[in-house]
Amino acid sequence: MPQRLSREEFHRWAEGQPVRYERVNGEPVAMSPKRIQHVRVKARVWAALDRGVATAGVDCGPAASPDAIAAANPVIVVEVLSPSTQSIVTGDKLAGYFRVASVQHYLIVSTRRREVIHHRRQGEIIVSKVTNVGSIGLDPPGITIDVAEFYPPSRS
Numbered sequence: 001m002p003q004r005l006s007r008e009e010f011h012r013w014a015e016g017q018p019v020r021y022e023r024v025n026g027e028p029v030a031m032s033p034k035r036i037q038h039v040r041v042k043a044r045v046w047a048a049l050d051r052g053v054a055t056a057g058v059d060c061g062p063a064a065s066p067d068a069i070a071a072a073n074p075v076i077v078v079e080v081l082s083p084s085t086q087s088i089v090t091g092d093k094l095a096g097y098f099r100v101a102s103v104q105h106y107l108i109v110s111t112r113r114r115e116v117i118h119h120r121r122q123g124e125i126i127v128s129k130v131t132n133v134g135s136i137g138l139d140p141p142g143i144t145i146d147v148a149e150f151y152p153p154s155r156s
Contacts (some may be wrong), residue, residue: 003027011069025092032082041111043081046152049076052143060141073102075141094119103156105138114151144152 004026005013012027014021021028039052053060064071077097083108090108097106098121118136119128135144 001139025096028038034082037111038080038082039111040152041150044152045078045080045107045109048145048149049078049143051147051149052138053141056141057142058143074100075102076105076107076138077103078107078109081111090117095124104140107136109150114147116147116150 005023005028006026007023010021010023010026010028011018014023015126020031022031023029043130050057079093094106097103098119104121106119108119110116113132115130116136117128117130119126131147133147135146136143
């Protein structure tokens with residue numbers, strides 16, 4: 001296997017693997033099995049974004065094919081951290097995501113604590129903010145989400 005794989009080469013290679021991989025700097029990195037907390041936070045993030053889009057009446061463009069593995073023109077990229085991704089330097093991913101012209105926001109969501117790192121494009125620069133309470137404005141596309149929606153209610 002070559003050291004660095006293009007996106008297409010990686011997708012072809014990964015389809016035949018018995019475990020899940022992600023591509024970091026062109027190289028396959030094995031992903032750990034998803035823990036229940038990761039799945040729950042991921043589902044809550046999806047629901048919050050879905051609610052935000054519906055509430056704002058945002059048009060997300062044509063529906064993607066059911067067989068698609070990537071959005072054609074992503075505006076928001078969300079990474080819910082897991083044990084395998086906690087240790088990967090997010091700087092490389094950050095730079096890679098913002099090389100895609102349509103990407104305006106990159107959210108890194110922690111599963112270990114209530115914390116979201118929001119990187120957003122502001123002209124030629126990327127502005128970063130850590131949020132653990134309150135709302136995050138995502139404009140474009142013109143939606144607002146509350147960090148509390150990402151996490152289950154605290155148990156006393």
